[in-house]
Amino acid sequence: MRKSALLSVDAFAKTEEDVRIRTRSGGIITLSCIIVTFLLLLSEWTQLKEIVTRPQLVVDRDRHLKLDLNMDVTFPHIPCYLLNMDILDSAGEIQLDLLESGWSKTRLDSSGQNLGTEKFHIGQDSNNAGPEDENYCGPCYGAKDQTQNEQKPKEEQVCCQTCEDVRSAYMEAQWAFFDGKNIEQCEREGYVEKVNKHINEGCRIKGMAKLNRIEGNLHFAPGKAHRNKQGHFHDTSLYDRTPSLNFNHIIHHLSFGKEVEETQTESVSTSPLNGRDVRPDYDTHSHQFSYFAKIVPTRFEYLNGVKVETTQFSATYHERPIRGGPDSDHPNTLHSRGGFPSVYFYFEMSPLKVINKQQYAQSWSGFLLNCITSIGGVLAVGTVVDKVTYKAQRSIWGKKSS
Amino acid sequence: MAGLRTFDAFPKTDAQHVKKSSKGGFTSILTYLFLAFIAWSEFGSFFGGYIDQQYGVSNNLRETAQINMDIFVHMPCEWLTVLVQDRTGDRKLVQEELSLEDLPFYLPPGTVVDGRNEIRSPGLDEILAEAIPAKFREKLDFSGVADGQEFDGCHIFGSIPVNMVKGSLLITARGYSLGDFRRTPPDLINFSHVVNELSFGDFYPFIDNPLDQLGRLTNDPRTSYHYQTSVVPTTFKKLGAKVDTNQYSLSESEYTVTEFNMRIPGIMITYNFEALSITISDERISFWQFIVRLVAILSFIVYTISWTFRLTDKVLVLVLGPRWSLRYQSDGRQNTGILE
Numbered sequence: 001m002r003k004s005a006l007l008s009v010d011a012f013a014k015t016e017e018d019v020r021i022r023t024r025s026g027g028i029i030t031l032s033c034i035i036v037t038f039l040l041l042l043s044e045w046t047q048l049k050e051i052v053t054r055p056q057l058v059v060d061r062d063r064h065l066k067l068d069l070n071m072d073v074t075f076p077h078i079p080c081y082l083l084n085m086d087i088l089d090s091a092g093e094i095q096l097d098l099l100e101s102g103w104s105k106t107r108l109d110s111s112g113q114n115l116g117t118e119k120f121h122i123g124q125d126s127n128n129a130g131p132e133d134e135n136y137c138g139p140c141y142g143a144k145d146q147t148q149n150e151q152k153p154k155e156e157q158v159c160c161q162t163c164e165d166v167r168s169a170y171m172e173a174q175w176a177f178f179d180g181k182n183i184e185q186c187e188r189e190g191y192v193e194k195v196n197k198h199i200n201e202g203c204r205i206k207g208m209a210k211l212n213r214i215e216g217n218l219h220f221a222p223g224k225a226h227r228n229k230q231g232h233f234h235d236t237s238l239y240d241r242t243p244s245l246n247f248n249h250i251i252h253h254l255s256f257g258k259e260v261e262e263t264q265t266e267s268v269s270t271s272p273l274n275g276r277d278v279r280p281d282y283d284t285h286s287h288q289f290s291y292f293a294k295i296v297p298t299r300f301e302y303l304n305g306v307k308v309e310t311t312q313f314s315a316t317y318h319e320r321p322i323r324g325g326p327d328s329d330h331p332n333t334l335h336s337r338g339g340f341p342s343v344y345f346y347f348e349m350s351p352l353k354v355i356n357k358q359q360y361a362q363s364w365s366g367f368l369l370n371c372i373t374s375i376g377g378v379l380a381v382g383t384v385v386d387k388v389t390y391k392a393q394r395s396i397w398g399k400k401s402s
Numbered sequence: 403m404a405g406l407r408t409f410d411a412f413p414k415t416d417a418q419h420v421k422k423s424s425k426g427g428f429t430s431i432l433t434y435l436f437l438a439f440i441a442w443s444e445f446g447s448f449f450g451g452y453i454d455q456q457y458g459v460s461n462n463l464r465e466t467a468q469i470n471m472d473i474f475v476h477m478p479c480e481w482l483t484v485l486v487q488d489r490t491g492d493r494k495l496v497q498e499e500l501s502l503e504d505l506p507f508y509l510p511p512g513t514v515v516d517g518r519n520e521i522r523s524p525g526l527d528e529i530l531a532e533a534i535p536a537k538f539r540e541k542l543d544f545s546g547v548a549d550g551q552e553f554d555g556c557h558i559f560g561s562i563p564v565n566m567v568k569g570s571l572l573i574t575a576r577g578y579s580l581g582d583f584r585r586t587p588p589d590l591i592n593f594s595h596v597v598n599e600l601s602f603g604d605f606y607p608f609i610d611n612p613l614d615q616l617g618r619l620t621n622d623p624r625t626s627y628h629y630q631t632s633v634v635p636t637t638f639k640k641l642g643a644k645v646d647t648n649q650y651s652l653s654e655s656e657y658t659v660t661e662f663n664m665r666i667p668g669i670m671i672t673y674n675f676e677a678l679s680i681t682i683s684d685e686r687i688s689f690w691q692f693i694v695r696l697v698a699i700l701s702f703i704v705y706t707i708s709w710t711f712r713l714t715d716k717v718l719v720l721v722l723g724p725r726w727s728l729r730y731q732s733d734g735r736q737n738t739g740i741l742e
Contacts, residue, residue, distance in 0.1 A: 055457045057678075269461035276463065290490060292567045294677030296459050312459035314677045316566040318490045332498045336491025346489075350677050354457045373698035380701030 025389045033382040040374040047370075050361040051303065060297045060353035066210040067295070067311065072253040073205055073343075075220070076112060076279070077246045080105040080203035081195070082222045082239060087209060088232065089216025095209065096225050103207030110200050136161070138185050143169035163191045171224050176237030199242055204252075211256070213349050220247065221342040236340050246284040247343050251276040256293075256347070257310030260300050269312040270298075278319075286322040290344040291315050297353040303360070312354070313347075433707050437700055453526060456681040460635065467566040467633075467648075467675060470605040471500070472538070472559040473573070475669070476507040476594035476619075479556040481576050481586040486562070488569025496571070500560035501541035507555025513596050515617040523649075524610060526682055529638045532608035533645040537561075559598075561605055566675050574668030591623035591667055600671065602633045602648040612652040623667065624659040630672045639683035649680075 075083060083105070087095040107115035137159040140146055143166070149157045160166045163186035170177040179195045180186030211218075222239035225232060239245050255271040278289060295313040302308075321327055324337025362370070475482060479502040486494040509515065524532075538559050558573065573593075577585030596617040599607060618627055631650040638645045650673075659665045686692075718726040 053456070055455070057457055267458060267461060269459040272459075272461035272463060292489070294675075296677050298459075312461075312677075314460045314464065316464045316675075318465065318492075318565055318567070320490065320492065330492075330494075332496065333492050333494040336493070352678060354459075354678070373695060376701055377695070377698035380704070381697050 021390075023390060023393070025393065026386050029382050029386045029389065033378050037375050037378045040378065041371055044367060044370050044374060048360065048362050048364075048367045051358050052361045054357045054359055056355040056357065058353050058355060060349075060351055062297070063213045063349075065213065067213055067256045067347075067349075068258075069209045069211050069218070070253060070255045071205070071207060071209075072251075073220075074108065074112075074202065074250040074252065075204075075247065075343075076108065076110075076202040076250070077200075077244065077248055078203055078222065078239075079198050079201040080107050080205075081198070082245070083203050083205065083220060084223060084225060084234060085205070085218065085220050086225050086232070087211065087216065087218045089212050090214050091212055091216075093212055093216075094227075098207070098209055103205055106204040106206070107198075108202035108204055110202070112202065115201065138162075138165070140166060140169045141183065143173040143175055160185065163189045167224075171226055171235060174226055174228065174233070174235075177223075177235055178237045178241060195238070200244060211347070215346075215348045217347065218345045219342045220249075221340050234340050234342075239341060243283075243285050247287065247289055247341055248279040248284055249289070249343055250278070254345075255311075256295050256313060258308055260308050260310060268300075269314060270310055272313065273315055284319075286341050288320055288322060288339050288342050288344065290318045290320075290346065292318070293345060293347045294350060295347055296350040299353065299355045301355065301357040303358050429707070429711055433704065436707075437703060440699060440703060441696060452685055454683050454685040456683070457678055458681060459677055460679055464566045466563040467602055468561050468563050468604070469571065469673070470538070470561045470599055470601045471571075472557075472597075472599035473669070474505070474507060474510075474596040474598070475556045475558065475573060476554060476592045477556055477575065477590060478553065479504050479558075481590055482556055482558070482573060483576050483579050484558060484571070484573050485579060486564050486569055486571045488565050489567040490565050492565060494562075494564065496562045496564075499562045500558055501538065503541055503543075503557040503559075504553040505555045505557045506553050507594070509596060509617055510598065510615075513615050513617040515619055517616075519610075519612055519614070519616060521612065526638055526640060526684055529609060529645060529647070530640055530643055532610075533606045533638070533647065534608055536605055536607045538605070564673075568672075568674040570670055570672040572666075572668055572670050574666055578666040578668065588623055592620065593623075593626060593667060593669055594619045595627070595669055600629075600631075602650060602673070602675075603635070604646060606645070606647060609647060612650065618656075622658065626657055626659055626665060626667050626669070628655045628657065628670045628672070630654070632674050632676055634676045635679035637679065637681045637683075639681065641684065 084096075085098045085103075087093075087098060109115055135154070137146075137149060137154075137157050138161050140158065140160040144158050144160065146158050149159075160169055163180055163183065166183050166185055167177055167180070180191045183192075186192050209218075221234040221236070222245065223235035223237065225234050227233070251273045252275070253271060254273045257270065260268055260270055273291065293313045293315050295311045298310055298312045300308045300310065320335035322337070322339055322341060324335045326333060327335065482497075482502065484495075484497040484500060484502075486492075486496050538561060564571075572579070573595075575586035575591050577583070594617075596615075597613045598615065599611070600613040601609070601611045613629065613631075630653045633648045633650045636647055636649045638647070657663070657665060659667045715727055
């Protein structure tokens with residue numbers, strides 16, 4: 001009686017073996033069910049391996065952090081000694097002559113061959129010691145006030161002993177220096193000869209800098225920079241005189257943070273300007289090239305737990321002739337006038353930060369559940385198909401075929 | 403042949419051993435109805451998919467973006483100047499690229515005057531349905547139908563490429579911008595206007611934008627309008643269809659030109675392009691996954707219902723006696739289980 005009570009709650013009521021009928025078609029269906037189940041399980045397995053990126057937008061709170069600028073650019077038609085890079089930002093922070101501090105400058109000849117990374121020292125190998133005369137006091141050619149020198153002792157006299165002294169004196173007075181021709185000190189040091197000999201070289205610069213996370217710009221310009229009330233200027237005298245020079249450039253690398261590799265599921269824009277080659281076939285001697293970069297801080301969180309804080313940016317390109325006015329391809333545009341031949345990178349930060357988190361599309365429990373569902377589903381379909389075939393066979397051929 | 407037969411995992415019971423119940427038949431019909439409902443909702447979630455959003459940064463180098471505009475201004479065209487100035491320092495006389503038609507000023511039906519458009523974000527399906535690309539028509543000359551009468555409005559429309567940097571588009575009266583020596587008589591200045599279309603990127607006239615169908619009326623020649631927009635590139639994707647468009651946020655202000663505030667009368671539209679772009683796509687599980695899931699859910703329901711049926715039957719038999727059994731006709735025979 002006890003056994004019978006237990007039996008009565010058996011949900012999986014079974015038919016006794018002797019009333020069961022096995023058919024050939026049933027066997028075939030069973031085999032195909034097994035194959036299909038196997039395939040489905042396989043596809044579930046591959047889906048378990050699938051990686052998706054779940055994005056998240058947050059407000060960037062790390063504004064006090066600095067941005068890492070990594071740069072590698074070639075200028076085929078401007079010699080290293082003429083090239084200058086400055087960074088100015090809206091907080092008023094100025095980083096002038098960055099190329100002199102820690103950046104590598106590689107001199108290239110006109111065909112692009114490497115001429116070595118050593119700095120082009122101005123007046124180093126010639127008789128740099130200056131004239132033998134102990135009491136020599138070089139003229140500054142009016143760039144400095146030397147009229148009072150007669151009355152002063154030797155230590156306090158205003159003198160321009162070397163070419164470099166004259167150059168900086170000119171710079172302070174905001175005078176055009178050109179190549180130092182007819183300046184006694186420069187002629188003696190061989191500066192003039194050297195400058196003119198190397199004027200057809202190119203330059204590849206490489207290095208990194210820290211930027212504030214605010215709006216600003218970075219620019220390459222010919223000649224030393226100076227500032228006055230009117231703004232930021234460069235001594236472009238030598239550049240202007242030499243029409244073969246221009247700011248055509250090849251960007252090998254430019255990024256504002258660490259590099260991450262691109263995956264198939266997402267496109268990463270950490271360095272969209274890489275490989276950009278601007279060497280137009282028209283004369284660009286007095287052209288200004290600009291890139292407007294909008295920087296979006298991004299964090300990539302990988303499956304292996306690695307988190308990479310970097311930035312992505314989008315860029316807009318613009319060029320204009322310095323003289324302003326319309327150019328051939330923009331007949332209705334009046335470009336602004338002024339400025340100096342240069343390459344500008346304007347940068348701007350986005351207040352939003354993207355967190356791209358990689359995840360498996362499926363968890364293990366989900367995978368197990370899906371496996372069970374697959375098996376169950378296939379078996380359910382199998383049962384139906386089998387019943388239909390069985391009934392069809394019976395009605396067509398009668399009971400004999402079973 | 404007998405070998406294959408042993409593989410048969412679906413044992414069939416000969417028809418004579420299967421018992422059927424009339425009440426069970428009714429339950430089956432209910433079951434099938436329920437199955438159909440579940441299948442329908444599963445199909446719905448399959449064909450409807452789910453919405454996936456991704457935020458990215460475009461890695462294409464950009465130069466220009468397109469502005470599509472269609473604006474009526476309550477001033478004759480000959481006194482209007484349209485120009486674009488942007489961060490690159492460029493100043494562009496877009497007037498040359500736009501069409502300016504003299505027309506009597508009127509409010510097109512459906513214009514919201516001095517109000518605001520309802521702010522809402524369009525759904526994916528809506529955008530895809532409305533994304534029909536178009537071009538502005540050619541300029542028509544209405545002077546023939548004028549009968550010598552002067553038209554008091556100007557219809558400015560067209561698509562113009564601008565540098566893809568922060569900038570502003572200014573519709574002003576002649577003589578108020580640089581390089582123009584004819585100065586508009588002050589009594590002719592009236593910047594009442596209707597914006598029929600203002601969008602960025604490819605021109606899809608049917609997609610609603612925050613400024614579309616907005617009218618502003620004034621009688622004061624010194625009233626000026628300033629719209630500030632921030633443009634976010636948005637890509638909508640569904641079932642292989644892809645629409646690249648731009649959404650923008652809008653803030654507007656109105657000011658009066660006085661001798662002191664150095665402003666110029668006109669309509670100014672400031673735009674800025676955001677770096678982040680949004681991709682809204684319709685994702686779905688693969689079809690085979692869907693079929694398997696559907697079948698599994700259906701068979702699960704069949705099992706659950708048959709169990710519930712048996713359980714109810716059991717409870718009824720236990721509590722109220724065998725006469726209440728759902729499963730068998732009450733032919734007087736005692737039935738406690740199939741196996742007995």
